[in-house]
Amino acid sequence: xxxxxxxxxxxxxxxxxxxxxxxxxxxxxxxxxxxxxxxxxxxxxxxxxxxxxxxxxxxxxxxxxxxxxxxxxxxxxxxxxxxxxxxxxxxxxxxxxxxxxxxxxxxxxxxxxxxxxxxxxxxxxxxxxxxxxxxxxxxxxxxxxxxxxxxxxxxxxxxxxxxxxxxxxxxxxxxxxxxxxxxxxxxxxxxxxxxxxxxxxxxxxxxxxxxxxxxxxxxxxxxxxxxxxxxxxxxxxxxxxxxxxxxxxxxxxxxxxxxxxxxx
DNA sequence: AGTACCACCTGACGGC
DNA sequence: TGCCGTCAGGTGGTAC
Numbered sequence: 001x002x003x004x005x006x007x008x009x010x011x012x013x014x015x016x017x018x019x020x021x022x023x024x025x026x027x028x029x030x031x032x033x034x035x036x037x038x039x040x041x042x043x044x045x046x047x048x049x050x051x052x053x054x055x056x057x058x059x060x061x062x063x064x065x066x067x068x069x070x071x072x073x074x075x076x077x078x079x080x081x082x083x084x085x086x087x088x089x090x091x092x093x094x095x096x097x098x099x100x101x102x103x104x105x106x107x108x109x110x111x112x113x114x115x116x117x118x119x120x121x122x123x124x125x126x127x128x129x130x131x132x133x134x135x136x137x138x139x140x141x142x143x144x145x146x147x148x149x150x151x152x153x154x155x156x157x158x159x160x161x162x163x164x165x166x167x168x169x170x171x172x173x174x175x176x177x178x179x180x181x182x183x184x185x186x187x188x189x190x191x192x193x194x195x196x197x198x199x200x201x202x203x204x205x206x207x208x209x210x211x212x213x214x215x216x217x218x219x220x221x222x223x224x225x226x227x228x229x230x231x232x233x234x235x236x237x238x239x240x241x242x243x244x245x246x247x248x249x250x251x252x253x254x255x256x257x258x259x260x261x262x263x264x
Numbered sequence: 265a266g267t268a269c270c271a272c273c274t275g276a277c278g279g280c
Numbered sequence: 281t282g283c284c285g286t287c288a289g290g291t292g293g294t295a296c
Contacts, residue, residue, distance in 0.1 A: 003289065032273090059290075077290045078274085093274090112273050114290050130291095153266050162291080171289050229289090249268060251287075270294085276287085 002059055002075030002115075004136055004167030005210035010073075010081045011056045014063060014106070017083035022050050022101040030095035030113050037118040045069055045119045046098065055123055057135050058166025062123050069119055072126065076114030082107045136167040137207060144200045148188055155191065155199065156184045157248045168203070170250045171226055172210070176202045177254065178225040181261040184245065184252035190262070229253045 002010075026046045031039055045065060053064040063071040073079075082091045085104045090097065094107040096117055108117065120126045134143065147164055148155075158164055159173040168176070177184055179202040180195070191199070210226075213219035217227040223237045231244045231253075240257030 006289085075290075076273090077288065079290085110273095111275060112288085112290085114273060116291090151265085157266075169289055248266085249270095250289095266296105268294100268296085271292085272290100274288100278286090279284090280282105 002077070002079055003169035003172050004056075004059060005172065005207055005215040007056055007059050007061050007075065007167075008211050009215045010075070011054050011061055013081055013083070014051070014054055014061070017104075018063075018098075018100070018106045019051050019053070021104075023047055023098055024101045025099040027097040027099075028095075029097065030110075033095050033110075033113055033116050035116040035118045042071075042117070042119055046071065057123070057127055058132055058162055059169070060127075060130075060132070060166075062120075069121055070123060070126075072116075072118045072120055073108060074116045075108075076110055076112060076116075078112045079108060079110035079115040082109060131163045133161070133163050133165045136165050136203060139165060139200075141197060141200050144203075145193060145196055148196060151188055153188065154184070154247065155182065155186050155188050156252060158188060159203070160250075167207070170252070171229070172206060174229075174253050175206050175210075175224060175226050178259060179206060181259055183256070183259045183261075184247045184254050186261075195261075225253060225255070 023046050026043050028034060028039055028042065034042055049065050049067050051063045052066045055062040059074065061073040065071060083104060083106050091107055091109040093111045094109040095113065096108040098106045148158060151158055156173045156177060159168045159176060160170065174184065176199060180198050209221065220226055228236055228242055231242060233242050235242055235255035235258060238255060238258040240255040242253055242255055244251050244253055
């Protein structure tokens with residue numbers, strides 16, 4: 001579930017487990033996931049080096065190598081990190097396995113090979129090349145309003161547009177809309193500045209809450225939609241039932257009875 | 265400028 | 281049990 005909260009949790013996990021340790025060996029199981037970098041470069045940059053810091057921007061994680069370059073990780077739809085000692089605990093579908101001199105390992109695993117990793121020289125240029133907007137958590141209310149002002153189309157689509165603001169995906173955009181009682185097909189032009197301000201607050205609230213709970217939906221507050229992404233289940237806060245609809249090509253989950261605010 | 269698809273890739277699940 | 285269609289949290293490209 002790698003949207004901003006998940007990647008933030010991975011960042012903290014990497015910080016807590018894998019910094020300042022010498023890398024002994026790197027195994028690349030899915031060379032297709034290495035983008036824009038020669039396999040030999042990836043191996044050479046990491047072997048004998050170590051991670052000394054991390055950064056996150058939207059759904060992208062950057063692990064700073066002590067030589068000054070960065071390992072970039074993107075998790076696609078299914079990627080995750082796992083740190084372990086016993087190779088029996090090596091997760092299935094590990095696509096990149098980093099073994100440290102201390103005998104522990106950090107694995108990037110992803111059943112669907114939709115993520116990527118690469119080596120870059122510096123982060124800002126990469127963010128620019130990817131045309132990523134500001135990280136959602138760096139936005140203040142005024143910046144948020146100005147990004148949306150004059151934009152046509154649906155709010156959900158805008159929240160998920162990584163070039164507008166980076167970090168929100170399908171699940172968390174649904175959650176934000178649910179928290180403010182707006183239907184997933186609500187168009188921006190129908191929203192007052194006041195309502196958009198509420199959307200901004202919900203955005204931060206939802207992301208903070210998700211990170212606090214380790215991005216584990218089962219741990220989320222009782223009135224959150226995310227653990228109930230199943231058509232026909234009871235809405236956690238009204239008598240309605242959750243339904244699945246298509247919005248700009250993605251499955252959007254919502255409660256038609258309590259997500260009916262006009263917005264203006 | 266926005267939207268609707270398709271592609272990438274592979275597993276899980278329900279229906280027959 | 282096996283096959284098949286559908287769906288799943290990602291991005292990127294193309295055609296209206």
